Amino acid sequence: MKFIDKKTIEIDRELSELDKFTLNFIKILEKHVNYVLVSGYVSILLGRARVSEDVDVIIQKIDSSTFQALYNELKKNNYYCLNAEKDSTIYEYLSDNLAVRFAKKDKIIPNVELKWVKHKFDKLALENTIDVKLSKGSLKISHLELQIAFKQEVLKSPKDIDDADHIKEVAKEYLDNELIQKYKEMLRGFY
Amino acid sequence: MGFIEENEKERKEFVHKWAKYVRTHSDKDWSEQQNVIINSALKSANMTREQFFKMKGETNYVK
Numbered sequence: 533m534k535f536i537d538k539k540t541i542e543i544d545r546e547l548s549e550l551d552k553f554t555l556n557f558i559k560i561l562e563k564h565v566n567y568v569l570v571s572g573y574v575s576i577l578l579g580r581a582r583v584s585e586d587v588d589v590i591i592q593k594i595d596s597s598t599f600q601a602l603y604n605e606l607k608k609n610n611y612y613c614l615n616a617e618k619d620s621t622i623y624e625y626l627s628d629n630l631a632v633r634f635a636k637k638d639k640i641i642p643n644v645e646l647k648w649v650k651h652k653f654d655k656l657a658l659e660n661t662i663d664v665k666l667s668k669g670s671l672k673i674s675h676l677e678l679q680i681a682f683k684q685e686v687l688k689s690p691k692d693i694d695d696a697d698h699i700k701e702v703a704k705e706y707l708d709n710e711l712i713q714k715y716k717e718m719l720r721g722f723y
Numbered sequence: 724m725g726f727i728e729e730n731e732k733e734r735k736e737f738v739h740k741w742a743k744y745v746r747t748h749s750d751k752d753w754s755e756q757q758n759v760i761i762n763s764a765l766k767s768a769n770m771t772r773e774q775f776f777k778m779k780g781e782t783n784y785v786k
Binding site: 533543544545546547548549550576578579580581582583585614631640641642690694697698700701702704 | 731734735738739741742743745746749750751753754755756757758760761762764765766768770771772775776781
């Protein structure tokens, strides 16, 4: 794992089935909308020894015609929405700030949990991404300081604390610890 | 130290040890081992949509 600069990580990893699923979905998604990967999959991509049944993705808000184009292309590539069948219902969920899930036809797991940017921390994640370069493409993940702060200060489950500990160790020479503290203080005032 | 505390200590030690392994070994090396966990878990995942949403506590979001 090479931390090339603040915005780029190169990982020469053997791709897991979860990586392949994510890369395929993102190849379609990124044609239509700006995105960022957050939460558990970020730590898994960076080597954490656990699995996740879903991949969390935040996207900027989009109008219904952009969503329609995205969903049409997803359907063409054998994805479906687990929450609803009607396109308008799925768009309604997103507009109501609810997450919607997409999986490959006849599958439930793994799936992508897609949601709109909701508050300033989602916006921060979307605006400060890191490109993770893999053998078959690249993925945009949230900057690690925010991921660590969010997991330690807001989520706080044993799984999330372990995710944060993992990221802190693998990226220890590259993290801005003052920024993690700053985010923690901001999050404390927000939640 | 009780069972729960002991268990938590061991888990934390493993997380730290594994992360150090990832940091100090080649990507091919650690990812090959990690993929055994990920790929086998995904392969054996067998859940209905209803069971999945129940597990996630999202039963209101299905139409």
